Amino acid sequence: MIPEIGLLSLIIALCLAFAQGILPLVGAQTGKPAWVAVAIPAAAGHAVFVAISFISLTWSFIASDFSVWYVAMNSNTELPLMYRIAAVWGGHEGSLLLWVLLLAFWALAVAAFSRGIPTLLRARILGVMGLISAGFMMFVLFTSNPFLRLFPVPLNGNDLNPLLQDPAMAFHPPLLYTGYVGFSVAFAFAVAAMLSGTIDRQWARWARPWTTMAWMFLTAGIVLGSWWAYYELGWGGWWFWDPVENASFMPWLLGTALIHSLAVTEKRGLFKSVTLLLAIGAFSLSLLGTFLVRSGVLVSVHAFASDPTRGLFILIYLAVVVGGALSLYAWRAPNLDKEVGFKPFSRETFLLLNNILLTAAAGLILLGTLYPLVLDAMNLGKISVGPPYFETVFIIPMLPMVVLMGVGMHTVWRSASATDVMRRLRMAVIITVLSGIVIPVLVWGWNSLLTVVGFVAGAWLIVSSLIDPVRRMMGKGPRITRGMAGMQIAHLGLGLCVLGITATTSFNIETDQRIVRGESVVVGDYTITFDGVQMVNGPNYQAIRADMSVTRAGQPVTVLHPEKRVYAVQDSPMTEAAIDSKLNRDLFIAMGDDLGDGSWSFRIQYKPLISFLWLGSIVMVLGGIVSVTDRRYRLAAPATRQAPVQAATVKST
Amino acid sequence: MTPRRRRMVIVGAIFLGVATAVTLGLQGMQESMLYFRSPTEVLSGEAADGRDFRLGGMVREGSVERLTGDLEMSFDITDFENSITVRYTGITPALFGEGQGVIAIGRMEGNSVFRAREVLAKHDENYMPVEVADMLAQQQQPEELSTESSTN
Numbered sequence: 001m002i003p004e005i006g007l008l009s010l011i012i013a014l015c016l017a018f019a020q021g022i023l024p025l026v027g028a029q030t031g032k033p034a035w036v037a038v039a040i041p042a043a044a045g046h047a048v049f050v051a052i053s054f055i056s057l058t059w060s061f062i063a064s065d066f067s068v069w070y071v072a073m074n075s076n077t078e079l080p081l082m083y084r085i086a087a088v089w090g091g092h093e094g095s096l097l098l099w100v101l102l103l104a105f106w107a108l109a110v111a112a113f114s115r116g117i118p119t120l121l122r123a124r125i126l127g128v129m130g131l132i133s134a135g136f137m138m139f140v141l142f143t144s145n146p147f148l149r150l151f152p153v154p155l156n157g158n159d160l161n162p163l164l165q166d167p168a169m170a171f172h173p174p175l176l177y178t179g180y181v182g183f184s185v186a187f188a189f190a191v192a193a194m195l196s197g198t199i200d201r202q203w204a205r206w207a208r209p210w211t212t213m214a215w216m217f218l219t220a221g222i223v224l225g226s227w228w229a230y231y232e233l234g235w236g237g238w239w240f241w242d243p244v245e246n247a248s249f250m251p252w253l254l255g256t257a258l259i260h261s262l263a264v265t266e267k268r269g270l271f272k273s274v275t276l277l278l279a280i281g282a283f284s285l286s287l288l289g290t291f292l293v294r295s296g297v298l299v300s301v302h303a304f305a306s307d308p309t310r311g312l313f314i315l316i317y318l319a320v321v322v323g324g325a326l327s328l329y330a331w332r333a334p335n336l337d338k339e340v341g342f343k344p345f346s347r348e349t350f351l352l353l354n355n356i357l358l359t360a361a362a363g364l365i366l367l368g369t370l371y372p373l374v375l376d377a378m379n380l381g382k383i384s385v386g387p388p389y390f391e392t393v394f395i396i397p398m399l400p401m402v403v404l405m406g407v408g409m410h411t412v413w414r415s416a417s418a419t420d421v422m423r424r425l426r427m428a429v430i431i432t433v434l435s436g437i438v439i440p441v442l443v444w445g446w447n448s449l450l451t452v453v454g455f456v457a458g459a460w461l462i463v464s465s466l467i468d469p470v471r472r473m474m475g476k477g478p479r480i481t482r483g484m485a486g487m488q489i490a491h492l493g494l495g496l497c498v499l500g501i502t503a504t505t506s507f508n509i510e511t512d513q514r515i516v517r518g519e520s521v522v523v524g525d526y527t528i529t530f531d532g533v534q535m536v537n538g539p540n541y542q543a544i545r546a547d548m549s550v551t552r553a554g555q556p557v558t559v560l561h562p563e564k565r566v567y568a569v570q571d572s573p574m575t576e577a578a579i580d581s582k583l584n585r586d587l588f589i590a591m592g593d594d595l596g597d598g599s600w601s602f603r604i605q606y607k608p609l610i611s612f613l614w615l616g617s618i619v620m621v622l623g624g625i626v627s628v629t630d631r632r633y634r635l636a637a638p639a640t641r642q643a644p645v646q647a648a649t650v651k652s653t
Numbered sequence: 654m655t656p657r658r659r660r661m662v663i664v665g666a667i668f669l670g671v672a673t674a675v676t677l678g679l680q681g682m683q684e685s686m687l688y689f690r691s692p693t694e695v696l697s698g699e700a701a702d703g704r705d706f707r708l709g710g711m712v713r714e715g716s717v718e719r720l721t722g723d724l725e726m727s728f729d730i731t732d733f734e735n736s737i738t739v740r741y742t743g744i745t746p747a748l749f750g751e752g753q754g755v756i757a758i759g760r761m762e763g764n765s766v767f768r769a770r771e772v773l774a775k776h777d778e779n780y781m782p783v784e785v786a787d788m789l790a791q792q793q794q795p796e797e798l799s800t801e802s803s804t805n
Binding site for chain 1: 670677681682721742743746748
């Protein structure tokens, strides 16, 4: 019964999404207020019914209703409750339903928190989101129905893939999808603006917080996935330039460019066509990511099933969405940008360069990701493009970008004075170069020129982000708005990431060792002793656990317990690494095989500063949070600004 | 700066940036591109250039050998027509095993031995590397064709 309620709700939601999509858009073009007024109630109803559908599926998982095929394939009565809920999005069908749910919630949020936005613009935004959602729901209903019944009903389910039975993995898909889907809001803003034909600074101000929020979720989702790969999947690797990772990283790069382009559009009324293109691009790459992951052209832990109809459906959908938006753009864009001058040395130029470099990086990653697929499709051989390519094409645009960022933050709009900026940055440059070169060499020794460049780049970002806050604390600089503070915090976070990446790639120690019970090996400054193994029973697995005691200069540091698990239902072995995390380094031990003579093989790694990578990412997200809470986003449009400001003043007195 | 000149500078900068990036990108790609080959293709002389490549197939039943107390191991990768002996020093992924799909990255040492620097196995008990699945499908091995999908 419950699964049928879920299916029925999804069909009702589809009808409401069509109503939300078609009526307001047509009404807005033809001037029918009654049709336009459908947008908000339809969006609300749409969200409610998608939610009922999603709850129905979740209920089937909690109740272990194995008469539902999808539940039988992805759950098991032995599975802990938390993972039974996470298993809802552990497979293809459920993760698409999650996509639809999040899209409906974003639309609901736009409906609820956009009172300042003119009715027509809001109706168009909701309309575009309704159509996007309708397309996805048709995809779910026609190719990936999660409510299909199974007969005969199995006694127990197939269990969730053990790799996914992990707290980080429970949250990674929802966060990542919230980010992906969130770019649909920016996309809808762009399409709505092109339909109406007016794109002004006010429009950019409305679009900015939505874009930043989507970016924050995407950032958090990507990092959580990377962190999971680090301790669960990758034997200590945290980024593999796997096509699926690239699929999430490309929208992130374009989304980052979009945030910066929107800033110029809001403050100066410039770059309108660039902003529109980036908004279309960021969401298109999100859809492309979904296509790559879901169509089965890629097979990895993320690619749940290879089904050509699914791939074809998404490809057509992608063509309609991207093609439609780009045609609209081709029609509208020529009349958008009016000439407003700016000098070559100005904040505008730096932001433009930033966007070019980010787009170039995304484009080159796209090239490397699609190239093997194209070759394979044309029967020109099976190749894979390895990390060296991606590392090269990523570092080349990113290094100048990081240098420019540090300068760009301290330039003003329109026309900046180069001498002023140089004078302000002189101290910062000295501090950066000294700390970026001297400290790492003292701590870890000399590695390579690229290492030095990496440390200097990271230090440069951190130092230059701190200039204004430090000046302010000394009572010199101007007041820092939330928007500015958010920018500085996010850039500081990126600087921490750069330091972490540089240190961990340059001074990483990784070694496969054979250790006899009772003996020890030396890795860096650490001595690791293999004390023995024991059997351990988990809720749905059995494990062999090793006891490894770690000492440094004779002092005990910690005892680590890497495990090899065998999950009962799927009979699949899993390596559970043990990590000792400190701010300055991680010690990572993964268990290999029993070598037969009382010795085992272990992979032992020493990873300096890797925590800076996770920490820096969190700081970036914090920067996003600070900037979206800027007061100006809560103010209404300029025409009606007076009233709320006065109300606020009255309240505060 | 006049709008016209500004536009020209911008267009020029974009063009220069894109051109440099694409050139560097394609160059980098040449070096980090790895071909996927089956044992049969290797034995017909396709890997004669001495470069690294990806050797894929199934781990032949009964072929995994490990010297007691040593990290050095060897196993055969087969496509059910031919097989090649792979030597590897280190730890294999948890899901590595006989009769399972596998991809080894490395190069030929002489004519018959493949020296692997990395061994990749599947992510769960149903998944097989896509190249391996395709290759086996082409060779019509019906009972080995468990490629339809992973169930996760």
